[in-house]
Amino acid sequence: MASEVKMRVLVTGGSGLVGKAIEYVVHQEAGKLEGEEWIFLSSKDADLVDVVQTRAVFEKYRPTHVIHLAAKVGGLYLHMMENLQFLRDNIRINDNVLQTAHEMGVTKVVSCLSSCIFPDKTTYPIDETMIHNGPPHDSNFGYSHAKRMIDVQNRAYFKQYGHHYTAIIPTNVFGPHDNFSMENGHVLSALINKTYTAKKEGTPVKVCGSGAPRRQFIYALDLGRLILWVLREYKEIDPIILTVGEEEEVSIKEAMHMVAKALDFTGEVLFDTTKSDGQMKKTASNVKLRRYLPDFTFTPLEEAIKTTCDWFVANYDIARK
Ligand code: NAP
Numbered sequence: 001m002a003s004e005v006k007m008r009v010l011v012t013g014g015s016g017l018v019g020k021a022i023e024y025v026v027h028q029e030a031g032k033l034e035g036e037e038w039i040f041l042s043s044k045d046a047d048l049v050d051v052v053q054t055r056a057v058f059e060k061y062r063p064t065h066v067i068h069l070a071a072k073v074g075g076l077y078l079h080m081m082e083n084l085q086f087l088r089d090n091i092r093i094n095d096n097v098l099q100t101a102h103e104m105g106v107t108k109v110v111s112c113l114s115s116c117i118f119p120d121k122t123t124y125p126i127d128e129t130m131i132h133n134g135p136p137h138d139s140n141f142g143y144s145h146a147k148r149m150i151d152v153q154n155r156a157y158f159k160q161y162g163h164h165y166t167a168i169i170p171t172n173v174f175g176p177h178d179n180f181s182m183e184n185g186h187v188l189s190a191l192i193n194k195t196y197t198a199k200k201e202g203t204p205v206k207v208c209g210s211g212a213p214r215r216q217f218i219y220a221l222d223l224g225r226l227i228l229w230v231l232r233e234y235k236e237i238d239p240i241i242l243t244v245g246e247e248e249e250v251s252i253k254e255a256m257h258m259v260a261k262a263l264d265f266t267g268e269v270l271f272d273t274t275k276s277d278g279q280m281k282k283t284a285s286n287v288k289l290r291r292y293l294p295d296f297t298f299t300p301l302e303e304a305i306k307t308t309c310d311w312f313v314a315n316y317d318i319a320r321k
């Protein structure tokens with residue numbers, strides 16, 4: 001007799017950087033418990049901007065739990081060009097997923113915010129209580145406002161229906177299966193592709209901006225492990241920041257050096273100061289996370305960058321770029 005399904009988890013955005021990391025943790029690190037079913041969606045299964053397709057895919061899989069990652073995503077320079085599309089697509093995707101989850105009786109939803117949605121003018125470190133304290137950085141105001149509304153909507157579902165819909169707030173994520181586009185990707189993936197290409201062609205690497213901005217990077221597999229903990233153990237509606245400690249923050253210049261070392265690149269590195277630096281920093285506190293998980297071990301940044309570079313080189317033909 002088939003065993004009873006206790007939890008059926010639908011992962012929206014399951015084909016992306018974070019979704020693939022969760023899939024790895026679930027299938028390769030024994031993250032899946034007995035009686036669980038995991039479904040990883042891509043936009044080919046359903047365009048979640050469209051409510052009819054969203055309902056159809058929920059009807060098909062009838063999840064009890066949802067990890068909601070699907071979003072229009074991009075690095076600083078794509079945001080600067082397309083704030084309107086980031087706002088509209090993400091508002092629609094998020095409302096379609098949350099409302100359909102509600103209509104179909106989903107027990108728990110874990111959605112994904114981002115540390116770039118916090119107020120631009122703020123004190124540091126930023127913590128979970130500050131999300132709505134002022135306008136976000138102008139470069140990605142569309143995405144930020146759409147993401148902030150997830151937190152508002154989660155609170156409304158709890159107030160009106162007692163639902164346990166919550167959110168996580170990762171800082172900058174990177175790892176295998178990232179989008180390595182030199183134009184539209186996030187900084188580490190773009191720099192990995194630029195450096196690999198520069199080494200092949202014997203040209204300098206062009207880093208955008210001054211190299212002075214600072215970022216807290218979290219490795220996608222560490223994030224995947226933490227998201228499983230949130231799904232199983234985290235009981236709050238209020239969001240939780242998932243990241244390394246403040247002391248792990250590095251400058252873009254330092255990150256570039258780590259990429260160059262990992263790819264054994266000894267050529268020239270140029271800084272194109274005609275390009276925007278974006279937010280100079282958005283240092284986030286992981287004190288709340290540490291209260292829950294004092295012993296969680298993060299992969300050291302240099303080691304995770306090396307693994308990501310090795311993955312990119314080995315999978316160059318299939319990597320998104
Ligand atoms: P990603 O690699 O670009 O993946 C995005 C995922 O969303 C893909 O699976 C994509 O499907 C799916 N998707 C996009 N538009 C869709 C649509 N209209 N309908 C259905 N699915 C759609 O992005 P990621 O870095 O994994 O991001 C995952 C989550 O983490 C997002 O919510 C993002 O805002 C958040 N986040 C990311 C970072 C970061 O640094 N990367 C930092 C903080 C928070 P296809 O593969 O079919 O296109």
Ligand code: GFB
Pocket residue numbers: 073074075076077079114115116140143170171172173182184185186187188190191206207208209210211213215252275276277278279
């Ligand atoms: O990852 P990123 O694009 O996004 O990083 P944000 C931008 C920083 O890296 C800026 C520098 O300081 C850039 O000047 N940089 C240097 C580069 N070279 C490059 C390059 O080749 N490509 C890119 N992209 N940057 C994001 C939001 O902000 O925060 C995202 O836009 C996401 O949506 C992420 O939520 C967490 O960190 O500035």
